[in-house]
Amino acid sequence: MATILIVDDTAFMRMTLKNILEKNGYEVVGEAEDGVQAIEKYKEFSPALVTMDITMPNLDGISAIKEIVKHDADAKIVVCSAMGQKSLVIEALNAGAKDFIVKPFQPDRVLDSLKKFQ
């Protein structure tokens, strides 16, 4: 079963994602609410996949992606962005994210995106 780390600053989005993922057989091994926690928890759990929000307090998603990729070049990170964050998504992809999904989430889209990494 693929393990997942969910990174988002709102508990609501984390819960929504977690719900979609757990219903579809993923194991959510951790949740982080900012970039700093994301890096810590990545090192702690070494999840197979990470969903990463971009706009977060303390440390944004892009910086967190860079740190995580530095630690694990094979990290599979999917960026969760909002509409209108085009340039940030590109920056995240350049930093090492493998894919992106756009909020508001359509469960199918999320699953499609994650399926490829298994």
Added chain:
Amino acid sequence: MSLSEYKDMFASEATEYLQTLNSRILELEEDPESLSIIDEMFRAAHSLKGMAGTIGFEQIASLTHWMESLFDQLRQKNIYAEKQLIDLLFESLDVLEKLLDQPEDEEEDISEIIDKLGQAINGAEEGNGGEVKFCEGEKEPGDDLDVKINKSTEKGDQVYLLTVELDKECILKSVRAYMVLKELEELGHIIKSIPDEQELEEGTFGDSFQVYAQTKEKPELLKSTIEDISEIKSVDVKIHEDSETKKKEKGSMLEEQQKAILKKTGEKIIRVETEKLDGLIGLVGELVVNRTGVLEINKSIDNPDLNTALEQLDLITTNLQNAVMKLRMVPIKQVFDRFPRLVRDYSQDRNKKVDLFIEGEETELDRSIVNIIGEPLVHLLRNAMDHGIESLEDRKRFNKKESATINLSARHEGSYIVIEVQDDGQGIDPKKIKAKALEKEVKTAAELEQMSDNEINMLVFNSGFSTAEEVTDVSGRGVGMDAVRSTVESLHGEINLDTNVGEGTKCSIKLPLTLAIIKAMLVRVENEVFAIPIEAIRENIYISPKDINSVQKQKVITFREEILQLVSLRTRLHLAEKEKDVGSDGFYSIIVVESGDKKAGLIVDDFLGQQEIVIKSLGKILEGLNGIAGATVMANGEVALILDVSTLV
């Protein structure tokens, strides 16, 4: 997880973000150039937008989107946070708050506020050409796109024409296109795209685009690599013949960006639905009551071993009760946070200068009280600003500082919380109150003679009492202060005034910390048991029938030199047609209760003793029953109704 649970969670989290925005905008007004404040506002608006979009509240998503854009312009210093803009932001928050109250109500018209936000943003963009750059340093002169495919390539290289079709529902088409181009760059070189890169960047193309790419790799690999990207519907790879290719070197698109890593431990908080919490609290309450029951039984058994065990049980349940009660406690900050904004708007409106100082906002009290106490405090603050604090001219005349001060504080005192609102305004003049009381016929001149200044001042809490010459839109109707007092009393609290003419007024509210478990007196009437909250009880007395007089068909007694009206619970609660005769000892058992300034003696059959009880509401159907405040389950499993003293006297 049901939809309503989602909504509850959304609502609670959204409210926090709204509060953050509110406080930050106030801070921004003081410090208009602080990037950290703007960043935090941006994040709050952004998070709200994402949440609202996910749950399908389009109006909220749309409004927060515009706010986010405005914060972005602020951040880029294209606009400046002048007063007009702050007002606009507050206005947006007001609309947002309305929307959050009724997120599914599509009626609310938000086009006006969005227009305003749009204008503010446009103003900024006109001045600065606020164009979003696609990927800096990567753009190439347009004529490069027409470059012929160069044949002098390394051996084995082949040029392919790829036709890529995106999913119809793909949202960020330009980024998907970017991902395709990026993958192709890794496998070989891109020669040309149709439409050109500019259009791909802007996302102004239909669902498909074409790319000429030169590579050593097999077409199957090209196809599968591109198909692996999300939201790609299909890829068609054809060999391009008879073409020239030209290598293009692109600068590294990777732009290193160093950001300070702020180490901060996340708050260790679990979100629990209030319903679950209330369930737990209810159970602990039952446990406490049952413990009392067991202790009671033991009194007749008197087994020393059992005694020791029970003492231990008693200690643990008491600790458990205290721990659980703490779960219900929330800081009063939640309420106080609204006030800086309120005072700002209101004092501006009234053309007064007011500095609000808040103290003890971390003081905790029961969640249910926090929810109720907000309105009364709003009234007190407005009252202070309307009636307490003088006009600018008057303050000058009295040699007072131009800007007035309101201190709002909260602190614990035993099992009570004391909230004070203190202003340095003109104070309350008992002479004026006297005159008003006569005019409004609240008291007679003779009665007023008997009253102390403080008692006279307390008359402002009477209904229909206002000394303001001019009625403003919120205070001065004499409804407010009366409502404040009744709310405080419904929470079993007290309200007091301390005022000095010319120096100011202090209004203190004293409230019990919790409402879930109370001490009550159990009494029996006919075969029913009733609970009367201890706070409402003054005394229990026995009265001989000969001491009872009749005044206007009302039974009264003279008690401590006061006339005390008697209320027969038996007839008042329709348990029997007539009052029973006296008890076997020849006396009536009477409980003297007090609510506000009213007292009465309740005639009961028997006093059963004191107990801690858990208050349960009677549910929707029985809501608002006259004389009944709720119910409780006793240790023996029987239900006792809790009497609402304020409606009985």
